[in-house]
Amino acid sequence: xAKKTAPKFERIAPDERRARLIEASIACLxxxxxxxxxxxxxxxxxxxxxxxxxxxxGSKNALLAAIYAAIYGKVLVNLEKLETTPGSIDExxxxxxxxxxxxxxxxxxxxxxxxxxxxxxxxQVEHRKNYALYRERIxxxxxxxxxxxxxxxxxYDVATILISLIDGLWLEQCIDQSxxxxxxxxxxxxxxxxxxLTAAT
Amino acid sequence: xAKKTAPKFERIAPDERRARLIEASIACLxxxxxxxxxxxxxxxxxxxxxxxxxxxxGSKNALLAAIYAAIYGKVLVNLEKLETTPGSIDExxxxxxxxxxxxxxxxxxxxxxxxxxxxxxxxQVEHRKNYALYRERIxxxxxxxxxxxxxxxxxYDVATILISLIDGLWLEQCIDQSxxxxxxxxxxxxxxxxxxLTAAT
DNA sequence: CGTTTTACTATACAACCGTTCAACAGTGAG
DNA sequence: CTCACTGTTGAACGGTTGTATAGTAAAACG
Numbered sequence: 001x002a003k004k005t006a007p008k009f010e011r012i013a014p015d016e017r018r019a020r021l022i023e024a025s026i027a028c029l030x031x032x033x034x035x036x037x038x039x040x041x042x043x044x045x046x047x048x049x050x051x052x053x054x055x056x057x058g059s060k061n062a063l064l065a066a067i068y069a070a071i072y073g074k075v076l077v078n079l080e081k082l083e084t085t086p087g088s089i090d091e092x093x094x095x096x097x098x099x100x101x102x103x104x105x106x107x108x109x110x111x112x113x114x115x116x117x118x119x120x121x122x123x124q125v126e127h128r129k130n131y132a133l134y135r136e137r138i139x140x141x142x143x144x145x146x147x148x149x150x151x152x153x154x155x156y157d158v159a160t161i162l163i164s165l166i167d168g169l170w171l172e173q174c175i176d177q178s179x180x181x182x183x184x185x186x187x188x189x190x191x192x193x194x195x196x197l198t199a200a201t
Numbered sequence: 202x203a204k205k206t207a208p209k210f211e212r213i214a215p216d217e218r219r220a221r222l223i224e225a226s227i228a229c230l231x232x233x234x235x236x237x238x239x240x241x242x243x244x245x246x247x248x249x250x251x252x253x254x255x256x257x258x259g260s261k262n263a264l265l266a267a268i269y270a271a272i273y274g275k276v277l278v279n280l281e282k283l284e285t286t287p288g289s290i291d292e293x294x295x296x297x298x299x300x301x302x303x304x305x306x307x308x309x310x311x312x313x314x315x316x317x318x319x320x321x322x323x324x325q326v327e328h329r330k331n332y333a334l335y336r337e338r339i340x341x342x343x344x345x346x347x348x349x350x351x352x353x354x355x356x357y358d359v360a361t362i363l364i365s366l367i368d369g370l371w372l373e374q375c376i377d378q379s380x381x382x383x384x385x386x387x388x389x390x391x392x393x394x395x396x397x398l399t400a401a402t
Numbered sequence: 403c404g405t406t407t408t409a410c411t412a413t414a415c416a417a418c419c420g421t422t423c424a425a426c427a428g429t430g431a432g
Numbered sequence: 433c434t435c436a437c438t439g440t441t442g443a444a445c446g447g448t449t450g451t452a453t454a455g456t457a458a459a460a461c462g
Binding site: 218249 | 408409410411412
């Protein structure tokens, strides 16, 4: 009598599979940068065979765009807290940082993606769309906060300064984590923001 | 009678050849990021055969480290102006920006290198060495400037803010050049620096 | 001029790349 | 249970990767 053999593979819904492949890809990007983003690595990380990427995404490049959208999506969701006007600069900074100053792994993923945006037209389109939303939300929060304090500022300029500062701090921490802690990064942001808003009065 | 045939290749000094290979590599990085950094691309760009990289650098990875050192060298040379104490914030910002806010091509090269630093130990060592020098020089310039104005600041903190801000503006401009001009970047730096220094009084 | 040195070319190589495709098998419908 | 559907596998593909190496030839030296 034949024993019932264990299934050779798991058969799951396309959406769920896509999510898993994206997750595995992020792990690969974190570990080896864009050069670690290979079909072999990803499928090994996801525990699937090599054919699945083409089947679910069409191409590796399309998968990359999906990854970018997924990651930016998390950031944008996180920024939804900014709908409520922050009462202090501390609160504002805390809201913007949120989970975005994540683990070193995530920073590496961003760095790898950024390096690709510059040379990959498909990613460029995806980026502009998301970045515009990102800046707009931060600008609006700054604008609301400043109005509450009776300060007049060009919120667009301040948002650019703040975003650039955060990105720069990210970069620094990403490249050499011994130089900068999360607390110090937040502190530098608070001080800069306070100074810029005061100067604008 | 046989005509004297033209030489099949140019035979030049190792140092000069290395410099040319580095230059060609930078062009490749600018065009295609780290994925464009291949032996085939580089040698085609440099007009040599594929064997030369191994011959002059030992490996492709060693070439990458040499590129990083060469580029950072240019930045550090540019910062030597900071030996003379700047008289105004305008002057300070102008000195720091210098040629560093170069062409978009150079920004792409930086981005490609940064993405590699995080996952390439050899580059990490090279980076820490250079970055420490970089930050120290800027901190010293800020310190001297502040002293001249009778302001007391933690120049290390202000240097970190300024460097992060510049890097973030770089990043922004690099990824989407339509968002930011050099003049606006300088202006944002001036305003932030002025505000931070004033707040410290 | 002939000799020596070594920068340089060109080929070969094994490993890996992304994509294609035919066959397989898990799963739900009937 | 049987069937149809399709998520999944795994081999095969042509092309590219970085490096090793044998041989070529340019230039310096005596």
